[in-house]
Amino acid sequence: MQADQAPVPTSARFTRPRVIAFLVAIFLLLILAVAISATERRERAELLQADADRILDDPRLAPKALAKGRKVFLANCASCHGADGRGSTATGTPDLTDQDFLYGTGLVSEIEQIVLHGIRSGDDRGWNLALMPAYGQQIPYPREKLPPLSPKEIDQLASYVGAMNGQAGEDPADVLAGHNLFEGKGGCWDCHGRDAQGDPAIGAPSLANGKWLRGDGSRRDISRIIREGLHSVSPAFRGRLDPLSARTVAVYVAYLHARKETK
Ligand code: HEC
Ligand code: HEC
Structure with a gap:
């Protein structure tokens, strides 16, 4: 039996x-x-050796770069810029899907530089050419001599910026006084440009396109920024992301920016 x-x-x-x-x-x-x-x-090797600004036009490399870049974006950037890349005016994080650039013109190589070295990140190769001064303080700007502005002057500047963006009901006398402060005492033109269109060489945003980094463009929010300044940071990912991840996420962001253009 056992044998069975x-x-x-x-x-x-x-x-x-x-x-x-x-x-x-x-x-x-x-x-x-x-x-x-x-x-x-x-x-x-192909992605790293390619001309970064040509990858999106390469039908063989582009899909691979975008698939990887999207994953890197969701893991590293979405926490601030949103999963859809549209940012948030509540936290002062810009929309990466529009044609409005703080720095440069939306080239992959420019975005890759921002990914690796950041903006006001403490990395000495990151963007850090200008800050928004805090005009409500005795010394508004540590880097350059600028006078503090009174609450009334800040209000007049907010009227001028509001009127430029189609805000109805601004007092014309305040708008004119604000314009004079913008071009004169406040020195705003020096960074934002005489026509307030901004300067993508130093990261000063346009004040005339109805798009806001922080807040909703209301008089209250604009006054607060003029009074308290801004110091927004995009972190440096050098050392945290390998070169391929940094490049592909830059390709993905350039794609997000460009996608709207064709719509
Ligand atoms: C901690 C939040 C945070 C994270 C994480 C972050 N960013 Fe940013 N990023 C910002 C802020 C804030 C700004 C705006 C800086 C300014 O106002 O000058 C910015 C600006 C940018 C800009 C410039 C936008 C323009 O309009 O020119 C790019 C490009 C960018 N980030 C890409 C990235 C990418 C890609 C990642 C992920 C690898 C990333 N950021 C991760 C907060 C963040
Ligand atoms: C030294 C350069 C500099 C000067 C002078 C300056 N700004 Fe700015 N401003 C900036 C920069 C840079 C930013 C973006 C800062 C950031 O994102 O952290 C900014 C942001 C702003 C914003 C927020 C825009 C948005 O999209 O939310 C407003 C409003 C503004 N500036 C108004 C003014 C006014 C009014 C003056 C003059 C009283 C002025 N600025 C002077 C550099 C400057």
């Missing part, structure tokens, strides 16, 4: 043909793994 239940002898399970089939399967899997990793290495 005895296990099949090992020699019967590991017959020679089975062992050979097993070894062949392992060998094929190894070859497949080597082939996949060689393809990955080649694509990686």
Whole structure:
């Protein structure tokens, strides 16, 4: 009775043909793994060696860069810029899907530089050419001599900025006084430009396009920024993201920016 239940002898399970089939399967899997990793290495090298600003026009590289870049974006950037890249005026994080650039013109190489070195991030290769002064303080700007402004003057400037953005009901006398402060005592033109269109060489935003970094463009929010200043930071990812991740996320952001243009 006991003999019936005895296990099949090992020699019967590991017959020679089975062992050979097993070894062949392992060998094929190894070859497949080597082939996949060689393809990955080649694509990686191609993406890193390509002219960054041409990747989006390359029908072979673009889809690969975008797929990887999107993952990197969701893991590293979405927490501030939003999963859809549209940012938030509550936290002062800009929309990355529009044609309004704080820095540069939306090229992949320019965005890659922002990803690696950041904005006011403490990285000495990051953007840090200008801050928005705090005109309500005795010394509004540590880097340059600028006079503090009175609450009335700040109000007049807010009227001028509001009127430029189509805000109805501003007192014309206040708007004119604000204009004079903008061009004169306040020195606003020096960073934001005489026509308030902004300056993408130093990251000073347009004050005339109805788009706001922080707040809703109401008189209260504009006055607060003039009074308290702004010091927005995009972190430096050098050392936190490998070069391929930094490049592909820049490609993805350039794609988000450009997508609207064609709509
Ligand atoms: C901690 C929040 C935060 C994170 C995380 C962050 N950013 Fe930013 N980013 C900002 C803020 C705030 C600004 C605006 C800086 C300013 O006003 O000058 C900004 C600005 C930018 C700009 C310039 C936008 C323009 O209009 O010119 C780009 C491009 C950018 N970020 C890309 C990224 C990418 C890509 C990532 C992820 C790898 C990232 N950021 C992660 C907060 C963040
Ligand atoms: C030294 C350069 C500089 C000067 C002078 C300056 N600004 Fe700015 N301003 C900036 C920068 C840079 C930002 C964006 C700061 C940031 O994102 O952290 C900004 C942002 C702003 C914003 C917020 C815009 C938005 O999209 O939310 C307003 C409003 C503004 N400035 C108004 C003024 C007014 C009015 C004056 C003159 C009284 C003035 N600025 C003078 C550099 C300057």
